[in-house]
Amino acid sequence: MTTRRFTRRQLLGTAAAVAGAFALAPRTALAADPIKVAGVYTVPVEQQWVSRIHKAAEAAQARGDIEYVYTENVSNTDYARVMREYAESGSALIIGEVFGAEQEAREVAADYPEVAFLMGSSFKEDASLPNFAVFDNYIQDAAYLSGIVAGAMTESGNIGMVGGFPIPEVNRLMHAFMAGAAEMKPDITFQVSFIGSWFDPPKAKETAFAMIENGADILYAERFGVSDAAQEKGILAIGNVIDTQADYPETVVASAIWHFEPTLDAAIAAVKAGEFTAADYGVYSFMKEGGASLAPFGTFEGKIPQEALDLIEERTKAIEAGEFTVEINDEEPKSS
Incomplete structure (x- = not known):
């Protein structure tokens, strides 16, 4: 302590x-x-x-x-x-x-x-x-928007998601992310796993490696360690809560930020x-x-499909105006 x-x-x-x-x-x-x-x-x-x-x-x-x-x-x-x-x-x-x-x-x-x-x-x-x-x-609003980015960037249509524990505050973000990804690719599939810890980067990294071996080409990094696996294997990742793109400039495409x-x-x-x-x-x-936002795309400016950018802009305005509501689903998410 x-x-x-x-x-x-x-x-x-x-x-x-x-x-x-x-x-x-x-x-x-x-x-x-x-x-x-x-x-x-x-x-x-x-x-x-x-x-x-x-x-x-x-x-x-x-x-x-x-x-x-x-x-x-x-x-x-x-x-x-x-x-x-x-x-x-x-x-x-x-x-x-x-x-x-x-x-x-x-x-x-x-x-x-x-x-x-x-x-x-x-x-x-x-x-x-x-x-x-x-x-x-x-921050389900921002998680949903980050999912739109992931759905537009995946080529395999297979996304890996590594979380800490399947509690409401994690589950709702995963579900929102999945909903956003499905907006761009309705037939997308997800691998979902929880490591049983809030801070165990090595375990999160190993779990992510297994998902990559199983076909995932984008990872949802709910825990530290996931982006390290993505970086080592040359695939993309989506961040959560904080913006880690400065640490992974060629890996982290977008992040849902909590303020x-x-x-x-x-x-x-x-x-x-x-x-x-x-x-x-x-x-x-x-x-x-003002409690959540989608982090700037930084090194990925110009690399995200315009269709996704247009939808993100449309949804962001609607969310802020109270005209679009991202579902809050606290149930444990499952692999597709």
Whole structure:
């Protein structure tokens, strides 16, 4: 378990706004003294999903809205203890992901009603626990658009998809991606596999190699390690949550990007206004809320069929206008 460096003295010494229209509080509401925010993460902050939370928190700290500390690589069995330490140390808002420690995390929140908790979760908020709000990366809009790119670029019509665990937040992105790919090639086939880990690049890489051997010419890289396999074998990949094209300039064609800033900023505003309450902040991940986007094509500019680019432009405008809805399907996806 790795913790950001700060002294023990520093550690120990130290929404209605989301309801209805889920409108952000005015930016001026964030101008007061910074609040103490703590992050509790089960993986390294370099991991795709957590890196987006970490990036948003660092941005909020840089502009003076929060004082941010975090602990990474926390085991599920140790998660509640770390949460309690931060609650005891004076944190006003604790953020993290409790997919493997749901019950324990909610029990901690119940013991510290004056602390706001904003946690990645596969479950919904509970009105009886008013200081515990949930979120998830609902970036199915961007995943769908990235699927259109994949469907247009595949020659074999066989796409490999490697995920961490078949939980809702992964499943919905895979289904959206598959729907987008099918827009360009209705008879497309998919190989779907889960590695049973959030951070095991070697295992993800080996799983991807097997898919390539089985005919896949594009890989959906839900986990780190997949793009490495694609790069070594000279095929293409589609990224997820973060843009890794700079690391794989001839491999990663497109990526569905998660922007956690709207989610965190809404929570900070609610805490500062004294209006934080149990709510589902997942809506802030929608493209129309600024929570998701399709990464620039960069090195693949001019290499993607115009038919796909036209459809992406059309769908993007419709999604942002609320005229097209990407289906949210949380069921486990299966190979074709």
